[in-house]
Amino acid sequence: MGATVAIPFDTLAYAKELETAGVPPEQAEAQAKALSNVLQKVEESRLQEMATKQDLRELELRMVIKMGAMILASVGLIIGYLRAFPMPVQIVQAAPQELRQVAPQPAIPPAR
Structure with missing residues (x-):
């Protein structure tokens, strides 16, 4: 993935916060730039693993x-x-006519 991804990191605001905390301006700018580079590298490595x-x-x-x-x-x-290993016993189905049951005889003989 050759494309670089911009990470929303405000280096100017970070440097100003460091300056208000008592860090010299040159050192604050250097730290902001270094942190921005680190964040960029971390994001690039995450994108390569994705x-x-x-x-x-x-x-x-x-x-x-x-x-x-x-x-x-x-x-x-x-x-x-x-x-x-074929099956030792072959199951043979009975013919359909052998399965028919005899129709039951009516209890009352039909009228003539």
Whole structure:
């Protein structure tokens, strides 16, 4: 991030406060300038550490790719396991006509 960020720090007001506290004017100006430089460097270092939107997009893409690979690997392992060790007993469904029940006989015979 080559851009510099302006920190709202009033060096003149700070130097005047130091002067009213008894600090010589030259020393007050030097301290104000030094403090301004320190604040600027701190802000620049914070901006360099901050993740940008592009960094977050790249991270999201890497995570999606890794999750997809993990899902494919786990499905492959499950299929491989099922082919290597098939189920010993196969469950066979009964034919549909065998499941029908006989219709109950009416209690009263139909009238003729």
